[in-house]
Amino acid sequence: MSLLFVTLAPDKAVAVEYDCTTEEQVFAQALNQQPQDQGVFVQNMVRDTALDSNCLPPPTGHSLRWSTAHMRAPNSADWAEVGWKSYWSPQQTSHVFDFFWETGEGYLQTGGAELAADNYVNTWMYFKVLNVGSDVWKFYIDYNRDGQYEYIQPPNGARVTNMTLGWPQSETGRRGATVYYDHFSQLKYKSPAGVWYYWSGVFDRADTDYDYHCHKDASTEYEVHTPNTDHLPGSPNYCG
Secondary structure (H helix, E strand, C coil): CCCCCCCCCHHHCCCCCCCCCCEEEEEEEECCCCCCECEEEEEEECCCCCCCCCCCCCCCCCCCEEEEEEEECCCCCEEEEEEEEEEECCCCCCEEEEEEEEEEECCEEEEEEEEECHHHCCCEEEEEEEECCCCEEEEEEECCCCCCCEEECCCCCEECCCCCCEEEEEEEEEECCCCCCEEEEEEEEECCCCCEEECCCEEEEEECCCCCEEEEEECCEEEEECCCHHHCCCCCCCCC
16 A cells, blocks of 8 residues: 655654544565565465444445555655455445555556455465566465465556665555554565575564554564554564
């Protein structure tokens, strides 16, 4: 999902509760990486959490919860991502889950391939974003973690003007008073030479959610949940 990065200390972020349009996000990034990598790999679980009942379902309303594997351009304004999202059913009686891909150039977003993900709730899976030449990016999901990746649309990849390499990141997001917990692991990036490496650490790249923060478990693993002292500088769980 979209975000133009600004520098904010985690506890200085301002959230607007019950705002069903504003995106609140936590972005993590591979520690000490430069915006020169070809791809990102994450393990993540499709999770069912409480959605804000004040928010409407699409097409009037929006997705209320999402997680992605995310590549961010050197200019920090453009991106390419793949992941899952959830929102209300038309009568707001149940939650709907989709897989999706998305690219963005500033505030201009393009996306699609909203494949049904309802049968994968509470399932760990792999998500991968790859540069396949010039400014073209492709999006993959391994539903069973068996190395059998499905490439989802568009057929020839998605172009992101002037984004040939980027920062490897992962994203957790919500709208309104939606509740969430998230967990990323086995985090990897693809180097300019085309070699996959594990992240050497987790850096809290951007946090615009006052209520939820990054909590590092290992150099390649972190959780997003409500704050306690383990998300602050100096803690062994600090993402930074």
